Amino acid sequence: MNWVNLSFLLEQVERLVMAFTEMSNESDALKKRYELILTSIGEGVYGLDKNGLTTFVNPAAERMTGWLEEDLIGKIVHEFHHHSHEDGRHYPVHTCPVYQTVKDGVQREVDNEVFWRKDGSQFPVEYIATAIEHEGEIVGAVIVFKDISERKRSERELKSALRQVEELKEQLQAENRYLMDEIQSQHNYAKMIGQGPALDQIHTQI
Known part of the structure; x- marks a missing residue:
């Protein structure tokens, strides 16, 4: 009510x-x-x-x-x-x-x-x-x-759910940043051209 x-x-x-x-x-x-x-x-x-x-x-x-x-x-x-x-x-x-x-x-x-x-x-x-x-x-x-015990319980559950959503959002953002860094790293690596023992050794180290 x-x-x-x-x-x-x-x-x-x-x-x-x-x-x-x-x-x-x-x-x-x-x-x-x-x-x-x-x-x-x-x-x-x-x-x-x-x-x-x-x-x-x-x-x-x-x-x-x-x-x-x-x-x-x-x-x-x-x-x-x-x-x-x-x-x-x-x-x-x-x-x-x-x-x-x-x-x-x-x-x-x-x-x-x-x-x-x-x-x-x-x-x-x-x-x-x-x-x-x-x-x-x-x-x-x-x-x-x-x-109003039931209403207060529902409010607590809603706040808990919102916190979990926020935590998942932050986790996804962190994972997204990591993947973007990986893609950028691979993109930069792909730009390395040339042949020879020295370059092969660098590729191996990478």
């Missing part, structure tokens, strides 16, 4: 999460319907409140990360699966694009980070974080993410 499609999906999810978050107990049936839609989405979805605390986790997010809704509700999800960079360096929550979006309302798109699973493994992730606003005030944010 490209960014255009993911952005469109995010808009739909944002409306659903906002409606889901704001509904009162008097509209349980409608709230249940929105919840059903959110839980059926194939991408991972997190809802956050204005303090950055988790308010919603869909099943796809649970499957991808191993972190259950009960593990995350009311907590800062960054500390569970976004706490470190790919190389293991600490990832402070205040520098996280998701929590910057909660503060300033600016939508952010990221495709060069990893999420950490509950079992300690990691996977490359693509996500969009967008603020949820109500009457001009930021009341939370929604994050839609997907595992």
Whole structure:
């Protein structure tokens, strides 16, 4: 799924999460319907409140990360699966694009980070974080993410193939230069004319 499609999906999810978050107990049936839609989405979805605390986790997010809704509700999800960079360096929550979006309302798109699973493994992730606003005030944010392991693997294979092509190109160029030198050498040798023991000896040495 490209960014255009993911952005469109995010808009739909944002409306659903906002409606889901704001509904009162008097509209349980409608709230249940929105919840059903959110839980059926194939991408991972997190809802956050204005303090950055988790308010919603869909099943796809649970499957991808191993972190259950009960593990995350009311907590800062960054500390569970976004706490470190790919190389293991600490990832402070205040520098996280998701929590910057909660503060300033600016939508952010990221495709060069990893999420950490509950079992300690990691996977490359693509996500969009967008603020949820109500009457001009930021009341939370929604994050839609997907595992891009397959895409990253394909990119690595393509880079490897391109390197091999470049190496073969350099090898062929070197061989071509060698053959041209050989042809030139033979051409120069063919220009040697004459007879006699001295010239025969030179031919033999050559």
